[in-house]
Each structure stands twice: as structure tokens, then as C-alpha cells.
Amino acid sequence: MTTTKELRELYSALNRADLPDRNISSVYCGDLLSHVMGSAPEGAAWVTVMSNVNVIAVASLTDVACVVIAEGGAPDDDAIAKADEHGVLIFKGSGRVFETALEIYERIHV
Amino acid sequence: MLDMQTASKPHRAKLYLHYEIDGDDFTRAGEASSKLKQSLKQLGLSPAVIRRAAIAMYEGEINMVAHADGGVIDVDIDTAAITIVMRDTGNGIEDIDAAMKEGYSTASDEVRQMGFGAGMGLPNMKKHSDYMKIDTKVGEGTTVTMKISIMSE
Ligand SMILES: Nc1ncnc2c1ncn2[C@@H]1O[C@H](COP(=O)(O)OP(=O)(O)OP(=O)(O)O)[C@@H](O)[C@H]1O
Ligand SMILES: [Mg+2]
Numbered sequence: 001m002t003t004t005k006e007l008r009e010l011y012s013a014l015n016r017a018d019l020p021d022r023n024i025s026s027v028y029c030g031d032l033l034s035h036v037m038g039s040a041p042e043g044a045a046w047v048t049v050m051s052n053v054n055v056i057a058v059a060s061l062t063d064v065a066c067v068v069i070a071e072g073g074a075p076d077d078d079a080i081a082k083a084d085e086h087g088v089l090i091f092k093g094s095g096r097v098f099e100t101a102l103e104i105y106e107r108i109h110v
Numbered sequence: 111m112l113d114m115q116t117a118s119k120p121h122r123a124k125l126y127l128h129y130e131i132d133g134d135d136f137t138r139a140g141e142a143s144s145k146l147k148q149s150l151k152q153l154g155l156s157p158a159v160i161r162r163a164a165i166a167m168y169e170g171e172i173n174m175v176a177h178a179d180g181g182v183i184d185v186d187i188d189t190a191a192i193t194i195v196m197r198d199t200g201n202g203i204e205d206i207d208a209a210m211k212e213g214y215s216t217a218s219d220e221v222r223q224m225g226f227g228a229g230m231g232l233p234n235m236k237k238h239s240d241y242m243k244i245d246t247k248v249g250e251g252t253t254v255t256m257k258i259s260i261m262s263e
Contacts, residue, residue: 032228034172037165038237050225054172057140061147061164063157078137086144 001025002107004066004089007045010103011068011091014075015083022065022089027104029097033058040064047093047101051075053082060086068093070100125153125187131171133180136224142183143168153187155260163192163258166238169231170196170254176221177201178252191240192258199251206244210236 005021028044030036033054040046040062048055051073059067066089069075075083075090083090093100127149129142147164167183174181178200186193203209210232217227236242239256246252 031225032230033225034169034228034230034234037169038230038234042161052224053137054140054224054226057144057168060144061140061161061168063161 002104006107007066007068007091007104010107011093014090014092015080016087016089019087019089024065024104024108026108027101028064029101037062045101045104047097047104049073049097051079053079055079056082056086056088056090059083059088059090065089066091068100068104070095070097124189125149125185127183127185127187129183129185131174131180131183133175133178135180136175139172139175140168143171146185150187150192155192159192159258159260162238163194166235166256166258167194167196169235170194170256172226173231173254174198174200176217176226181251187260189260191260194239194254194256194258196254196256197251198253202248202250202252203244203246204248206246209244 002024003021024045025043026041027047028040029047031048031050037058042063044064045066045068046059046064047068047070049071051069055067056079068091070093131142132138143164146167147160150160150163178198181196181198184195208214212233213229215227215229221227235256240259241257243255
């Protein structure tokens with residue numbers, strides 16, 4: 001088990017600093033939003049290359065613990081505002097999807 | 111434009127919600143589903159039921175924007191179930207059996223670039239509801255009705 005607080009040491013958070021700390025129970029990777037909608041487990045860290053505003057809606061409705069945007073993707077101001085509004089924590093990861101997910105996986109399973 | 115009204119219908123429903131969905135506005139698509147989620151939370155329904163209803167309605171909301179020109183959603187909540195009726199006057203679905211298959215999509219490139227078009231929306235709606243019915247006529251529109259039972263698990 002890891003927490004969003006621990007991930008703050010690895011990645012830069014792009015939105016509100018006052019979001020409550022959450023436990024992270026698994027990692028989920030996916031870019032096709034309706035796939036993610038159907039399969040992302042609640043409480044997961046969701047690693048994706050997508051960064052548009054719809055990502056925030058999917059993250060909020062699946063109730064993942066946070067979104068980690070990998071491979072250099074950058075959400076626009078609209079997406080960040082929406083994330084703030086819905087209390088969705090978004091990180092920017094500098095690595096690729098696989099390395100990012102592995103890094104989080106290792107934190108969960110130490 | 112997104113519009114929500116609540117009115118209680120005595121004897122039958124605890125709560126009735128109405129949403130209007132803009133066609134072509136992907137930045138606002140999903141707002142009705144998150145409002146539904148808030149309302150269901152206020153009613154004190156179980157997180158599992160809330161999640162199923164919100165996911166099912168979100169997929170329908172996106173379909174109204176991606177494949178039709180928006181539409182209207184009516185949600186009726188009584189002690190037994192959440193009933194979601196989503197109506198649009200888009201082009202309708204030619205082959206429902208094909209549309210229900212995982213991976214079938216006629217989404218445009220533009221829609222795919224936003225991360226939609228996996229052909230998983232309708233299957234997700236079926237998976238997350240206890241009952242689903244599609245009434246559609248080519249050239250006239252589509253009405254999707256879903257029921258999510260709220261019996262305590
Ligand atoms: N309201 C609608 N009006 C007209 N056609 C629709 C409607 N909803 C779905 N369809 C048709 O059914 C197909 C399958 O829908 P489904 O939601 O399963 O996948 P998708 O929307 O194409 O992709 P995804 O939902 O994975 O992003 C669509 O591509 C479209 O052809
Ligand atoms: Mg769809």
C-alpha cells in the first residue's frame with residue numbers, strides 16, 4: 001500500500017494542494033476512456049498519456065485515488081480547473097507509462 | 111446548457127431529476143453524471159450503487175454528444191431503483207446487435223483523439239445496470255432506458 005502523499009515525492013502535483021491524502025491500492029494503465037471507465041478499480045493510481053478534460057470526469061466517476069499523466073502529456077487550464085472542482089488529484093510524471101506504473105507498483109508492494 | 115430541476119412526485123418517486131445535454135460540447139459532457147452522483151450521495155445511497163449509476167449515465171451522456179446532437183435525460187429514483195431515460199433525436203443506431211459488441215464503434219477521428227471510440231460505452235452501460243433497453247429508429251433518434259436496483263447488497 002502506498003499513498004498519494006508518497007507519490008507527491010515522485011511526481012509534481014498539478015492542482016490543489018489541500019486534497020485529502022488517499023491510500024493507493026493498485027495501479028491501472030489505460031488511454032481509451034470507456035475502457036478505463038469499465039475497468040479502473042476504485043482507489044487505483046491511473047497512469048495515462050491522455051490529458052484532456054474528459055480524463056477528469058472519468059477519474060472522478062471511477063473514484064481512482066489519483067491520475068498520473070505520463071509521457072510528457074500536459075493538461076490545459078480547463079482540465080486543471082475541473083480537477084480542482086471535482087477534487088481529482090493529477091500528477092505529471094516525466095517517464096513512460098510502463099516505468100511510471102512499475103515505480104508505483106513497487107511502492108505498493110514493498 | 112445544462113439544467114437540473116428536482117421535484118418530488120408524491121406516492122411514486124422519491125426524486126426526479128432532469129438534465130439537458132448539449133450536442134458537440136465535449137468539455138461539458140459528463141457534468142450531468144457528476145451532478146447525478148452528488149444527488150445520489152445526498153440521498154445516502156451505497157457507494158457501489160452510486161458508482162454504477164454514474165458510470166452508466168456517463169457513457170450514455172458521451173454517446174449523446176459523440177453520436178447524436180445532445181438530448182435530454184430523466185432520472186427517477188424510488189425506493190427500489192434508479193431509472194435513467196436518455197433521449198436524443200440523432201441519427202439512431204442501424205444495427206443494435208453490432209453496437210452492443212465490445213469494440214464496435216463508428217466514432218469519428220476527432221472523437222477518437224479525445225480518447226473515446228473504444229466501442230465499450232454500451233457494453234459498460236449494460237454491465238453497470240440491472241436492466242437496459244434501447245429504442246432506436248434510423249433518422250429519428252435513440253432512447254436508452256436503464257434501471258439500477260438499489261436494494262441493499
Ligand atoms: N445515442 C446514439 N445515437 C446514435 N448512435 C449511437 C448512439 N449511441 C451509440 N451509438 C452507436 O453505437 C456504437 C457503439 O457505442 P459505444 O458507446 O459502445 O462505443 P463508442 O461510443 O463508439 O466508443 P466508446 O463508448 O468506447 O468511447 C457507436 O459507435 C455508434 O455507432
Ligand atoms: Mg460510447
